[in-house]
Amino acid sequence: MRALLDRLEREHSLSRDEWVFLFEHRNAESLEYLKQKARAVADRCFGKDIYTRGLIEFTNYCRNDCLYCGIRRSNRNAERYRLTREEILQCCEDGYALGFRTFVLQGGEDASYSDEDMVRIVRSIKAGFPDCAVTLSVGEKSRDSYLRFFEAGADRYLLRHETADFEHYRRLHPPELSPEHRRECLWNLKEIGYQVGTGFMVGAPGQTAECLAEDMLFIRELEPHMVGIGPFVPHHETPLAKEPGGSVELTLWCIGVLRLMLPQALIPATTALGTIAPDGREQGILAGANVVMPNLSPVAVRKKYELYDNKICTGEEAAECRFCLAGRMERIGYRIAVSRGDHPSIRKED
Ligand code: 5AD
Ligand code: FES
Numbered sequence: 001m002r003a004l005l006d007r008l009e010r011e012h013s014l015s016r017d018e019w020v021f022l023f024e025h026r027n028a029e030s031l032e033y034l035k036q037k038a039r040a041v042a043d044r045c046f047g048k049d050i051y052t053r054g055l056i057e058f059t060n061y062c063r064n065d066c067l068y069c070g071i072r073r074s075n076r077n078a079e080r081y082r083l084t085r086e087e088i089l090q091c092c093e094d095g096y097a098l099g100f101r102t103f104v105l106q107g108g109e110d111a112s113y114s115d116e117d118m119v120r121i122v123r124s125i126k127a128g129f130p131d132c133a134v135t136l137s138v139g140e141k142s143r144d145s146y147l148r149f150f151e152a153g154a155d156r157y158l159l160r161h162e163t164a165d166f167e168h169y170r171r172l173h174p175p176e177l178s179p180e181h182r183r184e185c186l187w188n189l190k191e192i193g194y195q196v197g198t199g200f201m202v203g204a205p206g207q208t209a210e211c212l213a214e215d216m217l218f219i220r221e222l223e224p225h226m227v228g229i230g231p232f233v234p235h236h237e238t239p240l241a242k243e244p245g246g247s248v249e250l251t252l253w254c255i256g257v258l259r260l261m262l263p264q265a266l267i268p269a270t271t272a273l274g275t276i277a278p279d280g281r282e283q284g285i286l287a288g289a290n291v292v293m294p295n296l297s298p299v300a301v302r303k304k305y306e307l308y309d310n311k312i313c314t315g316e317e318a319a320e321c322r323f324c325l326a327g328r329m330e331r332i333g334y335r336i337a338v339s340r341g342d343h344p345s346i347r348k349e350d
Helices: 002-011 016-025 028-046 085-097 115-128 143-151 166-172 179-192 209-222 248-261 271-276 280-286 318-331
Strands: 049-052 054-059 102-107 133-137 156-158 195-202 226-231
Touching (some): 002 016, 002 028, 002 248, 016 209, 028 248, 054 085, 102 115, 102 156, 115 133, 156 226, 179 209, 248 271, 248 280, 280 318
Parallel strands (some): 195 226
């Protein structure tokens, strides 16, 4: 086990069989070993700085029906909302004052925002906050739409591949969504020039060591700038309500091996991880993560963007989360950086 982790650190890749072995044979002792290694690699690349992004969940309308997700279109009990451009800009204004230099616009796949609307939103943010990065996370679009958003100034794009095992993908999604198209979107985003983030849910129903091995091989191949992973957390209004959630241990294991595979990647300690353990995000950082993404959405809509049950921080103001997280990071020896927090390969901190 240790020899494999040592080699992963040296060579940044493993064979499919070796990945399966790693996921099948991990235990408490090897997790400790991995965490120490992964944290040392992150410290070497980023020091004690933790990057932060202000998350603006601007719409919970979604045309998709992913089986795991609380805002799937079949959930008639979800109370739907949309933010206007003015409301989004107000979130950025508040966020800027709190030290955020990256804004992540995340939403369901909501066709009521046309490409033109998105372009206008991106342009206004970039005009109002020229020293900030804009990250979009609005799902699968045509290459042409991605290009228009990029030309409007969007810097980054988050689109989790969700699972790299095609069979598994089809088990978690309705038939109109395909893993092939998902990948095509990711390759288009990369080719256009975005800093790209992908990722998956840990412990999603039906996930095996082989699925996780595929995830690692796909991420190795894509070489994304960011990798977002968090535990699957069941949502009571979905077909997967009764399934068990992902564990803290397996999530930390995934963060650790990702850090060894992609030393410079931006890896968040996710809200989902903070939801299943009170110190989940701190544990994520100590296992090699280097980003936190507190919520900037207006408190009035927070609870409605409920992808999974018991999501944390739905009652707190943006400033409360900002200071809470600063304290949490300081207590484990880290500090929140006031910067765009680009991938080390990108140099545009102007
Ligand atoms: N548990 C954990 N993560 C979820 N997501 C969606 N539903 C859930 C859930 N029940 C994740 C997906 C998506 C991201 C925005 O949230 O991976 O890409
Ligand atoms: Fe939101 Fe602690 S980060 S309350």
